[in-house]
Amino acid sequence: MSRSRRLFITDKAMRLLLVSAASTSVLVVCLIFLFLFKEAGPFALSPGLGKLLGSQWIPVSFQEEHFGVGPLLSGSALVTALAMLVTVPISVLAAIYIAEIARPAEREVLKPFIEILASIPSVVLGFFGLLVVAPLIKTLFGLNTGLTALTGALLLSLMAIPTIISLSEDALVSVPYALKNASLALGASHLQTIFRVTLPAALPGIVAAVMLGIGRVIGETMAVLMVTGNSAILTASPLASVRTMTATIAAEMGEVPFGSVHYQALFWIGIILLVITFFLNIIAQRVLKKYGMMK
Template identity: 50%
Template sequence: MRRALAGRKVFTFDQGIKYFFLFNASIAIVAVMAIIAFLLEQGLPFFREESAASLLGRRWVPYLDTGALYGIIPLAAATAWAVVLSMLAALPMGVCAALYISEIAGPKERTFLKNFIEILASFPSVVLGFFALAVIAPLVKRIFDLPSGMTLLTASIVLSVMALPTVISVSEDAIRNVPMSYRRASLALGASRLATLWRVVLPAAKSGVIAALMLGTGRVVGETMAVLMVTGGSPVIPASPLSAGRPMTATIASEMGEVVYGSTHYSALFLIGSILLFITLGINLVIIRMTAGRE
């Protein structure tokens, strides 16, 4: 009888531990679903007053009493410029740095570099925004002879710096996980060390590099403060990286504090947030499928 009760207690305890871990594992799923539901609840009422075509307009002028315009094309274009330019700089720089740290640097140098990368990752975005405003913007203005250095190029430079720690860390982990036998086989066949790195090690770590791209892009897409400080805040379609602009995150941050609760403008800002969220989720799903297929 006592053995049966003891076995029942152990079973109950084990089941309780199992459900406790299941609860903790499910928090992320519940949180994501709740956020999506909240954003859609606040954003979808926009379509009661405006059409989907108005959302795809080329002008964002939401403060007019009559005839307000809620076209997000200028905001989306500025976001695209900033993301693409920053990742074009951060990805090759980050992968090269990861190759050096993983394959070339000595133990002490590797530790030194990784510590500084972690320090860079811990910098508040507002501090990097101040640096871009005080140093990078005047430099861009002087080099390109512009009336103002607050451009999408300036934002892209600071965003690439912010994405570097993520790209370097994830890529370096992927490169270090490539089996040593790959390197030895390549060197045994007569390949140089540089050829081994570029033609054997890096292709073998491509899944991790793709993950680095995904995480870096997510970091850049969601950045707000630094972007808000240096893009110029002009809600027009940028003609080039040297133009001012206002990305989607900067628009939400600059206008949410002044908008009337429940208004069409209020719903439009939440709809922009929903679009950003689905863009990020879409990027993650695409990269996960690509990574799974290649593995």
């Protein structure tokens, strides 16, 4: 075989190999949907999907089992909402400081340091929450236990902060200089420019950052499992113990017989989580694309 022919064949073979590697992602996404539905499937026929709509989650019982995801959904929603209430203002203001006010040398130190927070494993944060944050909440509010929705929310907030700061900062930095300069040339102060020109211009990027942050927070498992107390009750009180969807899967999957109704119900919770995060992701990407903020 001639050298040029060999090169030609290698070239085509490599191309094929690389396309296959890239297609793996598509394959994995399809398989995730396929296998979640495969394992969850039989539940839809018996006892029927209507069972999931109830407001009681009592998967193990001598009388009648209840598989209503109401309390778990409300638990996840409460913890996520509280976490975002804390995270969003702090993160956006910190991003403004880092992107627009901090000196370059200061920025070079702040950014990697805040990135460290994203590297701390969630089980380590959960452990810190159990030993430090929970007792703090307990004494602060005079409760019997510090394992509350608020405790979980504070830890989730720690996890979302680096994500939202980093993405918001990207959005702020990508605002064209011409806009900022025009504002300054018209006599606006540095802060006026930041709050009336740069921030509004970066808003779509910040909204997308918050949505991605919500996706991350809803899907977080270990920290909430360790510090929210895990009672499956319907409540809106930040100081009550709650059980999130993720914690339910993690806590109960180890003990259910494979293929049982309970097992299938846990897979349905997984599907609900997957669908929520999937749409949050898609909408965030749409927002970024629409305003030309895609990297």
